[in-house]
Every structure is written in C-alpha cells, then in structure tokens.
Amino acid sequence: MHLDEEELSRALDKPADYGLDLDLSSYITEPKEEVKLEESIVRRAYEVGVDLSRKDSVGSFFQVDHSVLLKAIQKKFEKDVELMTIEEAIEKYDWVEGLMWNLISPYKDKYTAFAAKNRRGGYFIRILEGRRVYIPVQACLLLYSPSITQCIHNLIIAEENSEAHIITGCTHHIKSVKGLHLGMTEIYVRRNAKLSFTMVHKWGPGMDVRPRTGMLVEEGGTMLYNYVLLGEVKSIQSYPMTMLAGSNSRISTNNVIYLSGESNVDLGGGVTIKGPGSKAELLTNSVVTDRAKLVSRGSIVSEAPGTKGHISCRGLILSDKAEISAVPSLTSKNADSELTHEAAIGKIAEEQLFYLRSRGFRLDEAESLLVRGFLDISSMGLPKHIEKMIDSIIEQTMKGF
Amino acid sequence: MLKIERLYVTVGERLVLSDVNLEIAEGEVHVLFGPNGSGKSSLVMAILGHPSYKVISGRIIFKGIDITEMPTEERIRLGMAATLQHPPKLHGIRLKELLNRISDGRLRDDGLLRLIDKLRINEDLLNRHVNVGFSGGEIKKCELAQAFALNPDLLLFDEPDSGVDIENLELIGRAMSELLVGKSALIITHHGHILRYIKPVRAHIMFKGQIACDGNPEEMLNQISKNGYGWCEKCISMKKS
Numbered sequence: 001m002h003l004d005e006e007e008l009s010r011a012l013d014k015p016a017d018y019g020l021d022l023d024l025s026s027y028i029t030e031p032k033e034e035v036k037l038e039e040s041i042v043r044r045a046y047e048v049g050v051d052l053s054r055k056d057s058v059g060s061f062f063q064v065d066h067s068v069l070l071k072a073i074q075k076k077f078e079k080d081v082e083l084m085t086i087e088e089a090i091e092k093y094d095w096v097e098g099l100m101w102n103l104i105s106p107y108k109d110k111y112t113a114f115a116a117k118n119r120r121g122g123y124f125i126r127i128l129e130g131r132r133v134y135i136p137v138q139a140c141l142l143l144y145s146p147s148i149t150q151c152i153h154n155l156i157i158a159e160e161n162s163e164a165h166i167i168t169g170c171t172h173h174i175k176s177v178k179g180l181h182l183g184m185t186e187i188y189v190r191r192n193a194k195l196s197f198t199m200v201h202k203w204g205p206g207m208d209v210r211p212r213t214g215m216l217v218e219e220g221g222t223m224l225y226n227y228v229l230l231g232e233v234k235s236i237q238s239y240p241m242t243m244l245a246g247s248n249s250r251i252s253t254n255n256v257i258y259l260s261g262e263s264n265v266d267l268g269g270g271v272t273i274k275g276p277g278s279k280a281e282l283l284t285n286s287v288v289t290d291r292a293k294l295v296s297r298g299s300i301v302s303e304a305p306g307t308k309g310h311i312s313c314r315g316l317i318l319s320d321k322a323e324i325s326a327v328p329s330l331t332s333k334n335a336d337s338e339l340t341h342e343a344a345i346g347k348i349a350e351e352q353l354f355y356l357r358s359r360g361f362r363l364d365e366a367e368s369l370l371v372r373g374f375l376d377i378s379s380m381g382l383p384k385h386i387e388k389m390i391d392s393i394i395e396q397t398m399k400g401f
Numbered sequence: 402m403l404k405i406e407r408l409y410v411t412v413g414e415r416l417v418l419s420d421v422n423l424e425i426a427e428g429e430v431h432v433l434f435g436p437n438g439s440g441k442s443s444l445v446m447a448i449l450g451h452p453s454y455k456v457i458s459g460r461i462i463f464k465g466i467d468i469t470e471m472p473t474e475e476r477i478r479l480g481m482a483a484t485l486q487h488p489p490k491l492h493g494i495r496l497k498e499l500l501n502r503i504s505d506g507r508l509r510d511d512g513l514l515r516l517i518d519k520l521r522i523n524e525d526l527l528n529r530h531v532n533v534g535f536s537g538g539e540i541k542k543c544e545l546a547q548a549f550a551l552n553p554d555l556l557l558f559d560e561p562d563s564g565v566d567i568e569n570l571e572l573i574g575r576a577m578s579e580l581l582v583g584k585s586a587l588i589i590t591h592h593g594h595i596l597r598y599i600k601p602v603r604a605h606i607m608f609k610g611q612i613a614c615d616g617n618p619e620e621m622l623n624q625i626s627k628n629g630y631g632w633c634e635k636c637i638s639m640k641k642s
Contacts, residue, residue: 285493314492350452351489357473358449358483359503359547369502373493373530 001101003116008106011113018295019237019266022208024110024149027180029118031065031145041142041173048169049200049228049390050140056385058164059083061139064173065148066120080131081164082124086153089124096124099155103186103214103241111210115151115182122152122184125166127193132163136386143172143179143207154185158193158221165196167386171203178206185213189221191246196381198226200390202397203233205261211238219246219275225253226380228390230397232261232292239268239297247275247304254380255284258397259292259322268297268327273337277306287374289318298341299329305336315345316374372398402427402555402585403448403481408459410447417443417454419610423587425555430586430599432618435607436630441589442486444607445559449473449483463555482553484544486560486589491531496522496543499531504550516549519576537564541573549580556586562595574598593622608633 015021035041041064042052052060052070058081059073073083082089089096106116123139143150158164172179181203189195203209217223225240242251253269271280282298300309315324326343348370356366375394377387403425410418418440425431435441446454448461450473461469468476491499504513517527520542532540541561548556561577562570578598588595596618604618606625613633614621 349489352491354449354451354473355485355489355491358477358485359499360474360477360551361502362474363472369494370491373491376493376530 001098003101003106008113008116011107012110014109014113016109016111016210016237018239018268018297020235020264022180022210022235024114024180026147027149028145028147029149029151031148033145035064035067035069035144037062037069041144044142044171044173045140045169047393048140048171048202049167049198049386049393050138050169051389052140054138056135058133058135058137061123062142063121063123063140063152064142064144065150068121071123077133080128080133081137082126082128083137084124086119086122086124086155089155096155099157099188100153100186103216103243104184104212108212111182112184112212114149115153115184115212118149118151119153120151122154124155126157127159127162127164127195129159130161134165134383136165136167136383139166139168141168141170141181141183143176143181146176147178148176149180149182152183154183156185156187156195156197158189158195160190161192162190163194165198165383165386167198167200169200169202170209171201172207177204179208181207181209181211183211185211187213187215187223189215189217189223191218192220194222196224196226198380198382198386199228200393201227201229201233201236202231202393205232206234208234209236209238213238213240215240215242215251217242217244217246217249217251220248221246222250223252224381225251226377226382227253227255228377228394229255229257229259229265230394231258233263233265235264237266239270242271242280244271244273244275244278244280246278248277249275250279252281253283255286256375256377257284257286257294258375258394259286259288259294260290261292262290263292265293266295266297268299270299271301271309273300273302273307273309274304276304278304279307280309282311284313285374285376286314286324287316287318287371288322288324291319291321293323295325295327297327299331300339301331301333302337302339303333305334307334307337309337309339311341313343313345314374316371317345317347318371368398402429402464403587404462405448406460406462408447408461409457410443411455411457412443412453417610418447421459421612423605423612425585425587427585428583429603430581430588430601432596432601432604433587433589433607434591434593434604434621434625437591439607440610441607442559443610445483445557445589448481448557450476477551480554481557482548482551482555483557484541484548484559484561486563488532488540488544490533492533494531495528496531497527500527500546500550503547513550516576516580517546520546520572522546538566538569541565541569545573545576554584556581556584558586558588560589560591562590562592570594571598593625596622606630606633608637611637613637
C-alpha cells in the first residue's frame with residue numbers, strides 16, 4: 001500500500017484510543033553499538049520460549065534492535081515454509097507491499113505512523129499452499145540498546161490448505177532498562193488454512209510496548225492466537241483486530257497474563273464476523289498483583305448469519321493495590337447469531353481455598369495451586385514440548401509468589 | 402475416634418448448631434438424617450473447621466486431640482477426609498494432578514488406581530478441570546476419589562447420593578462399602594438411598610440445628626419415610642420440658 005507522507009506526519013500527533021500516551025521523542029531510533037549473537041542474548045531468547053539451539057523447529061528468526069542475527073529454514077522444510085526479512089520479501093515478490101498496511105492502518109495513531117516511517121526489519125513467514133508442518137517456526141525480537149525503539153513489520157501468510165505453528169518471543173536484554181517495542185504484524189490465513197500463533201512477552205519495568213496486529217481469515221480458515229504476558233512492564237497497549245472474511249472461518253484468541261510491579265496494561269481484541277457460519281472466541285485469564293493495572297477489552301461485531309461469538313474475561317486480583325477492568329462489547333447486526341460474554345474478577349474465592357485445605361493443602365499451597373490453575377495454557381493447542389517450555393517459563397516467573 | 406461435646410456454631414449472626422453431642426467410635430459408621438436446612442452440612446463444615454463456621458462453645462475431639470481451633474489442613478493431616486455436597490469448580494487444575502498431589506504422588510499406586518477404576522473415572526475425566534462441567538455423578542465420584550486418596554481414618558460424607566442416577570449410585574455405594582472397612586464414618590443423607598449398600602451401626606436425626614434423637618438406622622429411616630420429620634419438633638420440645 002502506498003503511504004501518504006503528509007497523512008503519516010499528521011498521525012504522528014495522534015494518541016492511541018487507549019492506554020498511556022507516550023512521548024516518542026524520548027527514544028532513540030539508531031542503536032549506538034553493534035550487537036553480536038552472544039550467550040546472554042541467546043539465554044534471554046530462551047526465557048521467552050525461543051530455543052535457538054533447537055533442532056526440532058522448522059526455522060528460526062532472531063532480530064536484536066535492527067539487526068537480524070539469524071534467519072534460517074532447515075533444509076528439509078524449504079519446500080514448506082519461506083522465512084526471510086520483510087525487506088528481502090519486498091525485494092523478492094512484487095505483491096508483498098500490497099499486503100502491508102492492509103490490515104492495520106498506518107494512520108491509526110502515532111505508533112503506527114512512527115513504525116511506518118521508521119521501519120527496520122521484521123520477518124516474513126509464508127507457509128506454502130497445502131503444506132503442513134507440525135513443529136514450530138520460531139521468531140524472537142529483542143531490544144538491546146538503551147532507549148531504543150524497535151520498529152518492526154511482520155507479515156505472515158498461511159496459504160490455502162496449509163497448517164503451521166509459529167512461536168514468537170519478545171523481550172529485552174537486561175542492559176536495556178528503557179525501550180519501546182513497536183511491532184506491526186499482519187497475518188493472512190487463506191482458504192482452509194490453519195495457523196496457530198503463540199506470542200510470549202516478558203519485559204521489564206522500563207519497557208513500553210505498542211504492538212499492532214491485524215488478521216484476516218478466509219473461508220474455512222482457522223486462526224489460533226495465543227498471548228502469554230508475564231511479569232512487570234511499564235506499559236502495553238494492544239488491540240489485535242481480526243476480520244473473519246470467509247464463511248465457516250474461525251478465530252480463537254487466548255490471553256494468559258500475569259502482571260506484577262507497576263505494570264500498566266491495556267489489552268484488547270476486536271473481531272468483525274462477515275463470513276456466515278463463522279466463530280470467534282476471545283478468552284483472557286489474568287492474575288495481577290502488587291500495583292499492576294490491567295484493562296481487558298473485547299469486542300465482537302457479527303454481520304453474518306449462523307455465527308457465534310464469545311468473550312470471556314477471568315481475572316484474579318492478589319493485592320489491594322492491583323486493578324482489573326473488563327470491558328466486553330457485543331454487536332449483532334444479524335438475528336441469526338449467538339453472541340455471549342462472561343466476566344469474573346476478584347480475589348481468590350474463599351470456597352476454593354477451603355476446598356483445597358479440606359484436601360490437606362496448606363493455605364499458601366492452595367493459593368499457589370489456584371493461581372497456577374488460572375494461568376493454564378493447555379487449551380492453547382500447542383505442540384507438547386512448546387507447552388512444557390512455556391509452562392516452565394510461567395513456573396519460573398511465579399517463583400517466590 | 403470423633404467426639405463432639407455441647408457444640409454451638411454460628412455463621413455470621415445465625416446460630417446453625419446448638420448443643421450438638423455426637424460420638425463415633427473407631428471402626429463405626431453412623432448416619433445422619435434430617436430435613437433440608439436442619440444443620441447437617443453445617444456440622445460437617447464445623448468438624449472440618451470452615452472459617453465461616455465459628456464455634457462459640459463446646460469442643461470437637463478427634464483421636465483424643467481437641468481440634469476445635471485447629472486449621473482445616475491440620476485436621477485433615479490428622480486423618481480425616483470429607484466429601485462435599487457442592488464443591489467449587491477449580492479452573493486450570495486437572496483431576497489427575499489434584500489426586501496425585503493429594504496422595505503425595507501415589508496416583509500410580511495399585512490401591513488408588515483400583516479405586517479410580519472401580520468408580521469408572523476414566524482418562525477423559527482425569528484430564529478435565531476439577532468439577533468444571535462435571536455431571537452430578539461425576540462430582541460425587543471425584544469427591545470420593547479425593548477423600549480416599551487421603552487414606553483417612555474418619556470420613557465425612559455430605560450427601561454422597563444426592564443428584565446421582567441409579568447406575569452411579571450403585572457404583573458409589575459399592576465403592577464406599579468396600580473402602581469403609583475398618584474406618585469410621587459419618588454419612589449425611591437426606592433420602593437414605595445410599596443405605597442400600599452401607600449398613601451404619603447408628604443413626605442420628607438433626608432438626609433445627611440439634612440432634613433430635615439417636616437410634617437404629619433402619620427403624621429410623623422407616624419412621625422418616627412414613628411420618629416425615631414433623632414429629633421431631635414435638636420430640637425436641639418434650640425433651641426440653
């Protein structure tokens with residue numbers, strides 16, 4: 001899509017609809033030093049579920065600040081999946097630019113405009129027609145230089161009848177105490193394709209994160225979007241938008257959130273259902289502690305018959321200073337659609353604690369069992385070893401709780 | 402095994418048990434009848450030490466130890482277990498994982514596996530989140546499995562037969578009767594169906610928060626089936642006068 005520079009410049013002053021407003025001039029866009037693939041960086045990637053030494057992945061992409069340190073597809077999967085930088089993809093295919101800024105408007109707010117003006121890297125992952133790969137493609141985006149802004153544009157295409165798992169981890173290196181991650185991700189799920197996309201985020205108290213995500217699902221396609229956010233972050237505001245364009249298409253988003261410290265997170269998800277017989281499900285399970293604040297938004301608009309939509313927000317508040325707000329919204333423009341929502345927010349229920357104590361668990365054991373239960377990821381449909389790895393990351397984050 | 406002496410219990414401002422006395426000897430199974438809301442479940446909650454059930458006077462003695470003020474989990478560790486009538490849902494906690502933790506990792510032991518098998522708790526149910534979307538029968542079976550996984554000496558069953566179909570009733574009844582050998586128990590039942598499979602040595606009737614009378618389980622059940630609990634009121638007032 002052609003970008004209108006003037007309109008982009010105007011959008012640079014537009015705050016986002018939700019979340020903390022950031023002063024973009026307080027970040028730098030050029031890293032001060034060159035980054036090498038060193039052990040402390042590789043370890044950090046591992047902590048967000050990306051094991052760069054893993055043999056059982058289709059391929060890996062690893063970008064630190066603006067430098068792509070690794071992008072490789074295993075030879076035996078070269079006929080199944082394409083993996084390259086977004087710049088390489090633009091170079092290689094004349095249709096790639098046409099798919100960019102198609103599902104996200106660059107003029108939406110200052111973050112999209114800034115990312116459009118300053119794009120540096122991002123991955124292009126394309127699962128070729130009819131190809132099915134059951135081990136994951138993995139990608140890690142890491143912030144390294146202090147005060148850096150990472151402006152990334154990712155494009156994922158699951159071509160017709162294909163199937164794949166993508167696992168991405170986003171984090172920062174301990175050296176970087178302040179930083180801004182602007183990750184634009186556009187995902188196309190073509191006819192009868194199935195894509196499972198799992199993102200693990202682990203940040204620090206000085207990090208601001210403004211991802212922008214747009215997804216399009218065609219006829220018979222299925223998109224599973226899993227998001228795991230753990231620990232403390234300065235601020236996140238995100239509102240992935242999905243268009244269920246084709247009939248009998250499906251989106252299921254599953255957020256599992258554990259927030260500590262002073263985190264300020266505004267997390268949403270919007271789905272427009274245009275295809276008859278399509279289904280949307282937005283699930284969020286969250287645990288907040290310390291002084292963390294979470295706004296959990298969800299919106300489903302149904303414009304087609306025979307459709308279903310459900311929003312669920314379950315939140316557990318572990319401290320008197322922590323806060324959760326649930327803001328679900330349902331709009332039906334068709335008599336033949338079934339839209340529901342449920343929200344339950346509060347502290348750990350006394351009845352559950354008593355129940356577990358009546359089975360011999362001490363109070364602290366009962367509490368941690370229930371909190372851990374809240375952060376269950378088994379419904380994400382992940383490959384077993386990925387599920388195990390993320391489980392152990394959650395376990396690690398929860399240590400000392 | 403269990404001795405309750407002149408127990409008075411409140412929930413909030415409400416007196417739910419008054420002057421309850423009960424003694425269950427080692428190896429004895431007792432049954433507790435009573436109409437809805439008479440205080441049967443409150444007695445179980447008080448024995449377990451539910452924080453909302455405050456003992457304002459009286460004592461609960463278990464294995465010779467005064468447990469009236471003891472935290473719930475310590476009472477359990479002393480050797481008691483209970484099945485609850487309306488257990489809460491535990492999202493994200495699988496039955497399998499819970500049973501394994503309750504039994505200190507003995508889930509693979511023959512005894513526990515046999516019990517799971519006997520109750521027809523299949524792999525599918527073991528992998529589901531505790532009580533989430535369970536049928537009435539599944540809830541009861543899951544409660545029983547947990548209680549026996551603790552390998553207790555005293556069991557408290559709160560309505561193990563309510564909301565259960567005939568097939569599951571038989572499963573539950575037979576499992577209970579086999580597993581109760583040599584153990585002490587208090588079985589609460591509103592309509593007494595479970596007594597087709599278990600023969601308690603003594604029965605008590607709870608009425609308006611008091612034990613109205615004690616006696617032979619079969620005779621009492623016959624009496625209740627014929628006359629209901631209407632005469633209990635008279636009986637209590639006669640005792641008082």
